[in-house]
Amino acid sequence: MSRAEAEPAGPLDDRGPDSPGxxxxxxxxxxxxxxxxxxxAFVTLDQGTATLAGAIVGRVDGRWRLLAATALPAxxxxxxxxxxxxxxxxxxxxxLVEAALGRPGGGHELLDLPRxxxxxxxxxxxxxxxxxxxxxxxxxxxxxxxxxxxxAGSAERTDPLELTRMATRPGVAALLVGVADxxxxxxxxxxxxxxxxxxxxxxxxxxxxxxxxxxxxxxPLLDILRDPDLVRLAAPARAPGEPxxxxxxxxxxxxxxxxxxxxxxxxxxxxxxxxxxxxxxxxLEIGVAGATRILASPRPDxxxxxxxxxxxxxxxxxxxxSSPGAIDRVDxxxxxxxxxxxxxxxxxxxAMAPWSDLEGDGALLRGAALRAALERLLxxxxxxxxxxxxxxxxxxxGAWSAVPGPAAAHxxxxxxxxxxxxxxxxDHARLLGPxxxxxxxxxxxxxxADLAEDxxxxxxxxxxxxxxRPNRLAGQLAxxxxxxxxxxxxxxxxxxxxxxxxxxxxxxxxxxxxxxxxGPRGRRFQIPVTGGLAGLxxxxxxxxxxxxxxxxxxxxxxxTWEAALWPERDA
Amino acid sequence: MTGTLDLVPPRALLVPRPRVxxxxxxxxxxxxxxxxxxxAGDVLAERIRDPRLVEVVLPRHGADQGIPLPGTWLPGExxxxxxxxxxxxxxxxxxxxxxxxxxxxxxxxxxxxxADGRLVEVHPGxxxxxxxxxxxxxxxxxxxxxxxxxxxxxxxxxxxxxxxxVALAGAVVVMPGRVDAEAITRARAMGIHGxxxxxxxxxDRRDLAASAARQQAGPHHxxxxxxxxxxxxxxxxxxxxxxxxxxxxxxxxxxxxxxxPLLLLPADRLLPFPEPDRVVVRGGQAAGSEGRWLGPGxxxxxxxxxxxxxxxxxxxxxxxxxxxxxxxxxxxxxxANR
Numbered sequence: 001m002s003r004a005e006a007e008p009a010g011p012l013d014d015r016g017p018d019s020p021g022x023x024x025x026x027x028x029x030x031x032x033x034x035x036x037x038x039x040x041a042f043v044t045l046d047q048g049t050a051t052l053a054g055a056i057v058g059r060v061d062g063r064w065r066l067l068a069a070t071a072l073p074a075x076x077x078x079x080x081x082x083x084x085x086x087x088x089x090x091x092x093x094x095x096l097v098e099a100a101l102g103r104p105g106g107g108h109e110l111l112d113l114p115r116x117x118x119x120x121x122x123x124x125x126x127x128x129x130x131x132x133x134x135x136x137x138x139x140x141x142x143x144x145x146x147x148x149x150x151x152a153g154s155a156e157r158t159d160p161l162e163l164t165r166m167a168t169r170p171g172v173a174a175l176l177v178g179v180a181d182x183x184x185x186x187x188x189x190x191x192x193x194x195x196x197x198x199x200x201x202x203x204x205x206x207x208x209x210x211x212x213x214x215x216x217x218x219x220p221l222l223d224i225l226r227d228p229d230l231v232r233l234a235a236p237a238r239a240p241g242e243p244x245x246x247x248x249x250x251x252x253x254x255x256x257x258x259x260x261x262x263x264x265x266x267x268x269x270x271x272x273x274x275x276x277x278x279x280x281x282x283x284l285e286i287g288v289a290g291a292t293r294i295l296a297s298p299r300p301d302x303x304x305x306x307x308x309x310x311x312x313x314x315x316x317x318x319x320x321x322s323s324p325g326a327i328d329r330v331d332x333x334x335x336x337x338x339x340x341x342x343x344x345x346x347x348x349x350x351a352m353a354p355w356s357d358l359e360g361d362g363a364l365l366r367g368a369a370l371r372a373a374l375e376r377l378l379x380x381x382x383x384x385x386x387x388x389x390x391x392x393x394x395x396x397x398g399a400w401s402a403v404p405g406p407a408a409a410h411x412x413x414x415x416x417x418x419x420x421x422x423x424x425x426x427d428h429a430r431l432l433g434p435x436x437x438x439x440x441x442x443x444x445x446x447x448x449a450d451l452a453e454d455x456x457x458x459x460x461x462x463x464x465x466x467x468x469r470p471n472r473l474a475g476q477l478a479x480x481x482x483x484x485x486x487x488x489x490x491x492x493x494x495x496x497x498x499x500x501x502x503x504x505x506x507x508x509x510x511x512x513x514x515x516x517x518x519g520p521r522g523r524r525f526q527i528p529v530t531g532g533l534a535g536l537x538x539x540x541x542x543x544x545x546x547x548x549x550x551x552x553x554x555x556x557x558x559x560t561w562e563a564a565l566w567p568e569r570d571a
Numbered sequence: 572m573t574g575t576l577d578l579v580p581p582r583a584l585l586v587p588r589p590r591v592x593x594x595x596x597x598x599x600x601x602x603x604x605x606x607x608x609x610x611a612g613d614v615l616a617e618r619i620r621d622p623r624l625v626e627v628v629l630p631r632h633g634a635d636q637g638i639p640l641p642g643t644w645l646p647g648e649x650x651x652x653x654x655x656x657x658x659x660x661x662x663x664x665x666x667x668x669x670x671x672x673x674x675x676x677x678x679x680x681x682x683x684x685x686a687d688g689r690l691v692e693v694h695p696g697x698x699x700x701x702x703x704x705x706x707x708x709x710x711x712x713x714x715x716x717x718x719x720x721x722x723x724x725x726x727x728x729x730x731x732x733x734x735x736x737v738a739l740a741g742a743v744v745v746m747p748g749r750v751d752a753e754a755i756t757r758a759r760a761m762g763i764h765g766x767x768x769x770x771x772x773x774x775d776r777r778d779l780a781a782s783a784a785r786q787q788a789g790p791h792h793x794x795x796x797x798x799x800x801x802x803x804x805x806x807x808x809x810x811x812x813x814x815x816x817x818x819x820x821x822x823x824x825x826x827x828x829x830x831x832p833l834l835l836l837p838a839d840r841l842l843p844f845p846e847p848d849r850v851v852v853r854g855g856q857a858a859g860s861e862g863r864w865l866g867p868g869x870x871x872x873x874x875x876x877x878x879x880x881x882x883x884x885x886x887x888x889x890x891x892x893x894x895x896x897x898x899x900x901x902x903x904x905x906x907a908n909r
Contacts, residue, residue, distance in 0.1 A: 071880075072578060072880055072896055072897075073580045073896065073897050074580070075581060075582075076577065076580055076896070077577035077578065079577070080574060080575060080577035081578065083574065084575070084578065084867060160624060160672050161597055161598075161622060161623070161624040161672070164597050164664055164674075164696065165596055165597060168597075168696060168697045170594065170698070170830055192667070193667045193668070196665045196666070197667075199641065199665065200642075200663075200664050200665035201641075203641040203642055204641065204642050204694055204695060204696050205694065205697060206694075341773065341774045344773045344774075344804075345772050345773050345774075345804040346804075348773055348804045349803045349804045349805050352711065352803045352804075353803070353853060353897075355895070356853050356854030356855070357854035357855065357858075358854075358855075358879060358895060358898075359854075359855050359873045359874050359875055359877075359895070360874050360875050361875070362854075363873070363877050364875065402877060403877065404876040404877060407876070567876075568872070568874075568876030569876065
């Protein structure tokens, strides 16, 4: 299988000339990072399905800084949001406005600033029809990985009437017809019939896009349709993960989302982060309409290129609990008792109005839904992207802004159970998407390098050893920072929090009584750590995390951990 | 402060002359033609209750006038003893290998126009599209089928189990307050054409869907019936703007459709509109309240620790509160029927 590889000018940069993102990004070009002009500012906007996030980035003392940022429900007006930020900035620090613009200003000049804008393209529905069940499964996997909602059937199992009804139901935007290449013996006879059936479907839905994967004859479609919107794609691969599966997935992804799609743009920004920071970066983007997992890592040979792998998982959208067992997982993580019917109603209501009811247990419910969505994202993507350790995990998308920073760190620690150490952060100002729309890698890298500390909200470092016997003294931590040295006893089975504020760096020396797995196995480890809102989390719980079966005990235990990282939950 | 009002997401109240889709499935036979003016209750198509797939041989050369395209309704042919079997009438799915695949079936039901308007598009086996003469009140979902009837408002606080009776047969009944699947099933049994509710819980929706499926599977089909949900899943009163529109059209012939979800209103009624700066609180501690937008309230930390943008709202009860903008909505004022 091939992975979506984004070399500097890879498929992620395949933008059209008239794309809004490309058209509206003069600012960084005008005054690239490090240029002589000390002034300049631009506005970033990330238009999601649920959230409109905006920020003002300006040059201060010769480097780009985040000056203001906020987020509103998606239906809010973009100009109104920009005005709000400008007014706030002007009220807080008129000198800063002057410094950013290079002239005294009332501030409203900022309204005319260039804009970098990314949009989430809502997942559309793709009808998949295949000759056999085997091919249907491959096509369905590729389409789902490309971010489509999928309805699927095969000629092997489903009669043409049902296939027609499935493909013409409301909401279906495109049709994917496929056979393997070369076709299996049982597919050869069906390929032509599938093409005819597809033509019959397309005749009922004028303008429907049709993707043909594999040796499907075009003639029946051309005979019936006057001007068919046909796209030829690679045939589905034999096994998940083989190169053709990825080619097909990428082609389907490109067909679904435009050049300024925020998920595509975040992947480009992930590449810049990996290049600039020299770290293996994992981005977990979760929104109301979809979710994406992105891995970006520097080349092992030390070159300037990065390897970027992207996989979407529409079923991991924040409040989507239609898959079997999904509602149970939200209930599993929710620390407040709620009967299933009420829980289902609240989640359905949140799917309709994601910004409402953020107060009190509404935030806790979002935390539980976020954990469940993250689980679904991993289940959908680990078979393709693997579950290897990374240096920096970033939460992106609207889901992460609905919980306080330290609570977001706890969400990641609860769900991502890998032995090792990782830094964690969130894209708090939703800058990754807009920055990712910058075409030029060097320009984007320079901006990312300049913004560095403003770009991400650092939550801290999580250290997760595996293979310790619970409820016993497991060893000791000695943390050395510029402020001194502190020592903490480690007790297996729980979470240990060590204060390490944002911006602080240090070295954690871990001495264990046993030989736990922390990447490699060993007794003594020395790990560089960075601080954040949550500090240093020593997660000495099981891998995978085992919680009591009884709901009341589980809630109590989860609530104990939650309270440590989310003290305002009971306020 | 009018400019800052744009921070609050708008919600459409009315849609002028909406185009609505009425769903078809392969095998349904459209009777009306594009451009026809239709009135509420006019039969637009015959719907086949249980469509099935049949394969028939291609007719003898010259029997067809031209080459039929998929979606064409083909008449049946009588059998000729010893020469060729008969073919049922049906809709052509496609031709392949010397045979035709048709969608056909028996027991046609009627698909009627939910309001006065004009047929503007026909997509065989998929949908037909009507342009409605009057405006549509925006809803969130129609559970069931489109229908039409006289609008009757049950009084606020009335128990739907007691208030529903056979005198309401044929009407579209607005049920304020708490509504459950039992009340809706009772409404259907009374011959009521449809109900309009503020919200409906997921469990009641499932009960309703199961009940509709049983009706569909039964030999005796009841009249079409649907539940139009104006809000979501949690119980909530109608916003005053919605209530005012409903009161303005009480007693008139209305229709309901699901794509898009709308209550179709008569073209000849003067409808009230809310003040532009009026906002509705849909969540949080003041949920259900309404008031006037005063301006941005700045970022505030909510109970639970999340920091959000707020707006200052002068509530109708006299309080002025900073309320999370995510908990606010306002109705956008259209030009419909003004």
